[in-house]
Amino acid sequence: MTTVQQLAVEAELEHLAANALQQGWLYARTGDAEFTFGIPSKDGSWLHLKVLVDRYPTLPPAWHWHNPTTGALDQPADMPANGGFFHGNGVICAPWNRLAYKSVDARGPHEDWSIEGDWKSNPKTLGTTTLSAMAQRIALETAQSSGRRSG
Secondary structure, eight states: OOOHHHHHHHHHHHHHHHHHHHHTOEEEEEETTEEEEEEEOTTSOEEEEEEEOTTTTTSOOEEEEBOTTTOOBSOGGGSBSOOTTBOTTOOBOSTTOGGGBTTTOTTOSBSSSOOSSOGGGSGGGTTOOSHHHHHHHHHHHHHHSOSBOOO
């Protein structure tokens, strides 16, 4: 039986797919609780993410940089060179990225944020509380990026 939570996630994914099509982004469902997402950077190269939405919206999604050719995750050569919220280790620093929490991922820059409870109430979300809003914010940041890291 499908839960209300699953229906809500499906609706958000449908909205994200429509936005991706309209914006010219790459989007593909790759499983029940994951999708891939590709966006251009300032230099015209494409940056890709693999996003895990298991336990969403109770927990924020995990936004991993992704190499669609090799399947590798979070490799420096597949990350943006710079950007407003891309930490030196490549983690997207936002309450809506599960990987930003040190309690979840050792690379996470935030020991001061708690993933328990309502992550959406963290003032640093700045209203970014849907999958489409998250994708839009990442697209905005990568458009300002100078391309990929050298490795």
